[in-house]
Amino acid sequence: MRPGRWRRAGRWLVGRLLGALFVLWAVATLIFFAIRLVPGDPAEAILGGPGSQASAEALESVRRQYGLDQPLFVQYLAQLGRLATGDLGTSYSLRTDVGRLLLDQLPGTIGLALLALVVAWSIAIATAWWATLGGRIASAVSSGLEVVASAVPHFWLASLLILVFSTRLGLLPPVSTGTPAGLVLPVVTLAIPVAGFLGQVTRDSLLDAAATPFALSARARGEGPSGLFVRHLLRHAALPGLALSGWAFGSLLSGAVVVESVFARPGLGRTLLGAVTLRDIPLVTGVALVSALAYVVVVALGDLAERAVDPRGRAA
Template sequence: MAPHPVRSAMTAYLVRRLLFAGFVLWGAVTIVFLVLRSVPSDPARLILGADATEVEISQLRSQMGLDRPLVVQYGNYLADVARLDFGDSYRYHKGAIGLVVDRFPVTFQLAAVAMVIAVVLGVSLGVVAALRVNRLADRVVSVLALLSQSMPSFWIGIVLILVFARQLHLLPSGGHGGPDHLILPGVTLALPFLAILIRLTRSGLLDVVHENYIQTARAKGLPERVVIFSHAIRNALIPVVTVAGLEFGQLLGGAVIVETVFAWPGAGRLLSDSISARDYNVVLAAILLIAAGFVAINLVVDTLYGYLDPRVRLGR
């Protein structure tokens, strides 16, 4: 029996996306390699510290393969990465990848909370603004979007700490703990993302309500509520989902700042600390894991996109 046409088209679509994801990861790995090899500081010198002799340093360099040609180094590096062997952190004397993996769930928790806040609030406020276009509610929402996009995260974070932790004593100012610890960093991380989602949802919905099929839905005598929620929103959300996926990478990047402000013990804070300390093995592991997380989320988004838009799923 022939395979189900719709299902096999979907499978082909996912296989294409998976191959592409592999290509993106290889690109990220290569860029990180080139960047780390082009920074002036010498890893061997860093590991041994200021007291080391030149002989000791050159010994370690050859031990680490740093005296070999760049192509050979790149080959060894790819082999290491493929085995998920990023070497040890010289600060913690532990496997770099283990350090990052331990911290990653905490970052992911924060990013997920921010994503949920941004998507739920962003889409609902965007819908409200579109339905009340040019009226008070629309203007209020637009100002809100403008504010949350134009204020930098570190500043918002500090203001939120001052207001809700210092003055009102409602929420903890930082650290990792119960659900209440997630609120302030989650909101801070969500805000720029929220602004984008509000705008996209609003403009997407405003475009869609002028489509002919919306007129058809009205001509069928459907109540306006049904016209909007079962005919318009799904179409309006197609671009929103695409951008949401792309923006999730920004969210992981933003986590570096927000985790620092809120003393959140995640991979972002580990990354920024490791950069300051030039703990390159950890930097490498963290960047690659964040890139992998980004690619994974995009894969999920692409799948979702195929679900939302049958024209994509069926490979038209």
């Protein structure tokens, strides 16, 4: 690699690192102030919630122990200091280290989101292929399916899939069982709405690429429809979709909150939902930061994939 490319790669890497730090700071700040807008006393959450009937002396002791008696800005600076050292704190409700808890829950959610992203891309490419090779009727039908898929709420789709494939047909379990069969419905529920968005973008790009001079030249050389799609059109049409893959992964992580709850699947989504309900500030902050970091990493990988597919990105 020439020195100029090393410099460009270094600038890109430094820019990504600074951007990641800014995103993590912004997420930590928003979560800190937003969680305090939820009605209730954090000290009561630490002692087991309003039903614990904790005495005033116990509440005051907890506030002093956790620094909750300090001004809000002092609490904010103290939390940023802890996070800067990698200390995510201790969960109020579970009485365990947040970092260790997230390490246990993270692989399930990340694996679910990555599988859903692969399935979403597979559906999007398949519908785009059909729309490109099937003529006007196929293009119109696929366009309608993509719009419907992108607008379907996760909870409604999950309920429908459970009703059809679990209750009526008995083919798949309605809840997570720790087996590959228990992954099918959650993955499909997450993948279909994202596939609708990716399919629309990919199909439009394919139709534009099919009208370009290089596609006409390939047809003139005798390239068949399938060869034209695989060897020429798909590479160009995938670029906008690759740019959206980071957004898609973030959407899948947010959708996991609903999907993991519906299918009783352990993961960051269910953990976050319970933590917000219990005003478990350290756990909410930890889940949000880990999710944001995963999103930043996937966006960077999508950028690298886009540069690998498009030579113009490497030269820029």
